[in-house]
Amino acid sequence: MYRRLAARYRSALTPFRKLPRPRSLTQHHSSSPLSRDHHISWPTGSQPRLAMVSLPLFKIAALFVRHISKYGANHIKHQAHEHPRFRAFAAKYGQVIHQINMRLSVATMRNAEAVQKAKEKAETPTVKTEDQVRREEELKAKYGTTPRESHPTKEPPKSIWRRKFRALPEAKAVDLFADVIGDAFILAIATGLVTYEYWRTSQKPDKNKEMIKELEKQVEELKQRGEEFEEAEKKQRERVRLIEEALRAFKDPKTKQPLLATPAA
Known part of the structure; x- marks a missing residue:
């Protein structure tokens, strides 16, 4: 009986069975699992490895599409000259674009201070001499009006945006419209590619x-x-x-x- 108790005592004093460790833990760790200097290894499936860098196929395809879009813009310009209805449409709206460009150019080059000074100078009243008064009275008695009253000066239009500039020739108007449409086509393609790239990147999980x-x-x-x-x-x-x-x-x-x-x- 004593031997049996001693054997039970020796078995109780033996170290208890080690519990299984998680798969993601290191093979070499300290005695205390919660020690501060305990080393945590990377998971088995996500250990950093040296791998070949994949080719940026999407970026290459995007560059190819941008290059092809230039040929599409040139085709649009060619059709603007060859197709009759498209040519009439391009000539009409080419003149509109020309008017907008001219108004923007004049608005940016216009000196507001100089215009205001000229307007104030024109509105300033002048004192006439006795000879000028006598001559105006003679002309008014002879013709009934003075030269200034018979030929009043035309005031320039007050707003630049209401002015009408000289129209372009039809060929130049078509060229202008075709250039604008071609550039807009290339810009639309580039914008679509950038938007798709942003969407594709946002869908990827963050590593x-x-x-x-x-x-x-x-x-x-x-x-x-x-x-x-x-x-x-x-x-x-x-x-x-x-x-x-x-x-x-x-x-x-x-x-x-x-x-x-x-x-x-």
Whole structure:
């Protein structure tokens, strides 16, 4: 019976069975799973490896499409001269574009201060001499009006945006409209490619976020394993304490001494 108790005591003192570790943990770690200097390795499927850089096929295709769009713009310009209806449409709206360009040019080159000074100078009243008054009275008595009254000066249009500039020849108007439409076609193609590239990039998963999630998952696993180790250690200590108390209760029939000595205080 004593041998049986001693064997149970030796088995209780042996280290408890190690719990399985998560697959993502390192093979070499410290004794404490929650130590600060504990090293966490990368997951098996996401370890950084040297790999061949893939070709930017989309960017190459985008450059090719942009190059092809120039030929499309040239085709539009050619059709603007060859197609009768398209030519009439281009000539009409080419004149509109010409008027807008001229008004913008005049508006940007116009000196507002000089215009205001000229307007104030024209509105300033002048004092006439006696000879000028006498001559005007003679002309008014002879012809009934003065030259200034018979030929009043025309005031320039007040707004630049209401002015009408001289129209372009039909060929130049068609060329202007064709250039604008061709550039707009190339710009539309480039805008579509950039928009699609942005959408395609936004649909891809963020590698940094995935890595952070994986690390957070590993930390949670480590905390869980640490709690399991602490709980198993508490159970082991309680088991050893109960066995020691049982051994102290039994005495050797020969020596009348307990099988396990009481520890010194």
